[in-house]
Amino acid sequence: MSEMPNRRAVLGAGIALAGGAAALTTRAADAAPLPLPTPGPSRSPAAPAVAADTYVAPDGPEVMAREAERGAGPLRKVSLTATASRFELGDGVTVPTWSYGDRLPGETVRVTAGDTLELTLANHLAQSTSLHWHGLSLRNDMDGVPGLTQRPIEPGAEFTYRFAVTQPGTYWFHPHSGVQLDRGLYAPLIVDDPKEPLAYDKEWVVVLDDWLDGVDGSTPDAVLDELTHGAGSSHDPAGHGAPAPAKGTGEAPSRLLTGAESDLLGGHAGDVDYPHYLVNGRTAGAPSVFEARPGDRVRLRVINAGGDTAFRLALGGHRMTVTHSDGFPVTHTETDALLLGMGERYDVLVTAGDGVFPLTALAEGKGASALAVLRTGTGALPAATVRPKELDGRVLTADRLTADASVALTAREPDRTVPVTLTGSMAAYDWAFDRKPYDPAVRMPVRAGERVRLTFANRTAMWHPLHLHGHTFALARPGGGAPGARKDTAVILPGRSLTVDLDADNPGLWMLHCHNLYHAEAGMMTVLGYLR
Template identity: 70%
Template sequence: MRSFRTPARTAAPTRRTLLGAGLAVAGTAALSACSSSGSGGHAGHGGSASPAAPAGFVAPDGKEVAAAEAARGSGPVRSVRLTAAATTVDLGAGRTVRTWTYGGALPGKEVRVTAGDTLALTLANNLPQATSLHWHGLALRNDMDGVPGLTQRDVRPGGEFAYRFAVPHPGTYWFHPHSGTQLDRGLYAPLIVDDPKEPLSYDKEWVVVLDDWLDGVDGSTPDAVLAELRKGMGGGGHGGGGDHGGGHGSGHGSSDAASATPAPGASGPSRMMMGASSDLLGGDAGDVAYPHYLINGRTPQAPSEFRAKRGDRIRLRLINAGGDTAFRVALGGHRMTVTHTDGFPVGHTETDALLIGMGERYDVLVTAGDGVFPLVAEAEGKKATALAVLRTGAGAAPAATVRPAELARRVLTADRLKADPSVALAARKPDRTLRIRLTGGMEKYDWAFDGKPYTPDQRHPVKAGERVRIEFANATTMWHPLHLHGHTFQLANVAGGPRKDTAVVLPNGTLTVDFDADNPGLWMIHCHNVYHAESGMMTVLGYRK
């Protein structure tokens, strides 16, 4: 067994065996090396990159942001060009769809850097809509965070934006738009930040991206799904309960499967979820019934395959890029050792399966057995699965419907993990406590914080140097994966909890997190259910001057 080290920066990494993330990309849409266009970004066809500075708060391109970036240092520059464009992708077994991707691949080709590097990535927008690019989980400079109307201006069709920033922390991250429902198309890709002093030893690495898919299937688009959801349940379908009397409940789906109900007069089926239930998620599992669930862009009928040798120690980097689905993940015939969550190390913990909410990431180690094994991501509560295959020997591929016994055994959730001592926050009482209430329900589809749908002028104030505690009180009957931009918090509900940037709060539950206010600017806090966020469940953390 050998330690996995970072290669010289002369070429794209070839020593790692990746599933899907290394797909060949053809034509001018390819992800390729290019020159940087300078230290700042530019959106559309010119003009200032950032919106106007807010009174009394640090601006995204303010001197405080520049000082924090300078303190991170400036390592070797990794220059990349990325094109977002409409394309046709093959999901497997003869199923092709028209969607939007980065570089024509699904998932987009990974970007790989080493902690301490400077990433200079130019996004070219060949889409019919304005877009943006958010670096999920990174504590980067605020004007590069990729939130239109808050930290930058839209990247208009035909325009470009030059993102450039220091990458401070190793770990498993990803990037996606922060523009409307575009995340629920094919616009996502892994961002892997290697540790120059990698403490783990392993033989191979498998980057695994999970997704729920509807774009281009029977005329479906995420925008059409959001429009349908915004009409609300009107007291039907999901049953009573919730903040506004509509809420989520047991529904009236079929007795043996969660389902979508046809919408009269619609060109395609309704995508409103009925009958999805999960004890792990505290009841209702989701709002949207997806026709497909994918691992690295493939359906279970034509899964991607990862090859290794018996006895190989494999590092799986698991990323949930879904819009509305938590996944329960297990590798048939194996136990997993969890080593990281959201990029930060934890005390090593063994489990049979783990639950991953939208936006969360987990790194796990497995020692490969001899044979052919299913990696299954069960769409939690939705009675469907995604599939990939680990092959170390001869044998038939597992059936598309395989459900390994490990899925029903011990299932790990984040609250059972402890931060590794190297990343645990120092003991300190909070200087400031922010209390945020999650509100809304299915009847009106009016998800929000404190009953106020998002506007860019919202501010939850903090000051640099403070230890900040946020108490999220979920007054809804739905679970929500909550994401804080630009920071990593520590779960405070449990002693010594893990460091994360995205965490699940259960129905009628409370999530308490602590973080150090050490990255000035304006930062989004939002639900990472894309439909909840676009309906208003977003707000802004702002640093006072």
Template identity: 60%
Template structure:
């Protein structure tokens, strides 16, 4: 690894107006990195041949959200939960002005897009934070069609209501379907049991009380008694979330609600169509600490895309989505009313919506568990990339090993035993085939996300930007270094990331 040296900090500085420093230049080993707004970044953007610009305004604000009964005070983009989708065609330019009316600074990260580096939204790396009362213009080409989304990259703000879909349409769409439905899955506690900041405080405070030694570093003070929900002493912790699919411990945080498109299971959103209609569902997991197992009662799903990139079509009963993952599926609708259920994996709760094709059909019960949830589940091993997006065979020029370390007891989540330090950057070079080896040495699963690129899973070649790494397992992924800048790699469990499981890649200038 290399470190940005003291000269950089003196040059970049921390200004009261900017609120963050821009990472860029020299290291103590005399390595110079491509700057987020530098010439190489601008040249790469020009090579994308930007099309017409589409104007959008994002208002980040405090407000109330109706979850379908419970009404909560939270933070929102505009008036909706989730925020209103942004839609553009591949090759068009997104020109989005963020107006910050929150009580604190923020940024916007455009998750999954291979966009220009200075629009990536990482505070202190690609931009200063946007202060309360301030504005910032994001402008970038959306190069690849697919299902993406956007959210803050500042503190625990992601676990409030600040997220929305970003749909990049294919002007030469090869799929045939009658309707499209964007489905955003979420776990929710904000304004009900507390705030995400209070959750992080509790998790880290508990860790500080555990001390050294004992199983998982529990120390002399015992861990809280396992319960299926929170306890009076630890109101935000879930100590009994277990899943074989996730290798054991399914998550840290207790959520009183799980949502589909901002609605609780007792007041579900209903999508209506005619029997026989072909429906495209774009699934997005916007949760902070929860994986969802998704199925549609009475139907099989045909998987067409993973994280925005096409796959060879595969039929499945269910799908598992870690935080930050997306899947597109096609389904031919039957006659009746059917539950779309997102089981909070290992957490004994669920989100749901309803698809209705017959007005007189009886609505499914709120607690119904479709048999498809326990049927065939298409995992990474069952999915192959479409030929058009398969990376060409090539031996990696560089391998970077990223050990995922830490424990629940100490809450010391890190990469290679080091909590996030923006001065520490893994150097890569343009044109290289880079292999990332995620070695999970912890007892928890981690959905690992790479900014600015879509990688290929070694073996299958499946294209993704976020992938689950199970406890005790190693996942190798490859990508071509073709998008210069400074890019983050991190766990998409927002609490693991904020505890320190983040790192940076930098292109040598």
């Protein structure tokens, strides 16, 4: 999810480095900071084009004032290295990839709400990279989007992210540079609640992923090239990466997906044919095992870190009680199964039975699944292809959830309504908002303090998980009623509309994009920009 400089030639300019804690160091002299790009016309029909200095800068005084309001709690320091690596996924599958340290997923970063997190990322990759904190409301210059909120972290350099963490919940982090997320560069971020209201005995962090990197010579860059008919040969923000191998050379098989259909997703399920699906870095034939005791109350924190796959998740022999969506509490709701789009997270509670139980993540519409195991007693591991009956029971989606009263948005008419149309097709692979591929100089303007309503109309034949940085929004309920769940990522089905409300309470320049990684790289990204 980068700025894609070569494909659209819109990012000749970068941005000035954020000062203070956002220190970037390299082994060579840094280039002089460059100005923000000049914006083009607003997407809001009521707003005229405005000059670049009319927008709040990522490190501007408005951003610093908002960060000061969050306070400075106990400091939690973490060091992280992005590096080339090699992992055994199970079933005899060993792949070269990139990762955070020597783990897949990367080691969980854990803080308490109220802490200040200081994480230094050392880049040992051959390409520049970045780190985005998915779901957090944080200071804008720490959001990790090269060409918008920071300059790329060059090979051999390091960058220190430092910011206050205020909202408890289940989050994760990953690069926002090209298609790097579809390698092994992701890890959970758990923010504990110092006044935790839930009672449970054990916690199980569950990370779902679709995997192709290093399998038969495949790479995410080569897949993007195949999808875009060769138009996406270089996606490294600084241009350090070598072009992806061309198709038809025998270096890797085709990864185009055909015939994948799902009623839950409104038709076509995805674009990419992944050879493996993982839970916590393991294939279904060699699953990770979580141990508990019969009767234990277990909290599952589930993250969909996939690039192109929705997962339908169920725990055999159990019903799940959903307690949180995207980090925010909801009215507790029982279900047999969950549907998670890319980037979505759910927290659920289960009371463990006695035995060995499959946690199956069905790759929705793709005819395959991932597996992990809950063990509380004796018994053999379930077969890799096990399909618990709960997968065919009640499947919960976010639109059925109600926000907990503690986090529900107060009723208020919007000060600004911004219509956004999703456009594009699989054939042309020209995904965009309003038929305009991503240009970081084009912003949807808002003002601090406004209640903003975003109305999305999906004019494509594909479903899209939409993600907004730095904010959560409330899903609007048709006809009113109880306030919808607070989310930062929401699925919009083909031919449907989606209305969300948010409070503009975090100044800066914030990405809004499809969290299908390949749709985003094809152009389905834009910027929500605060006016001064």
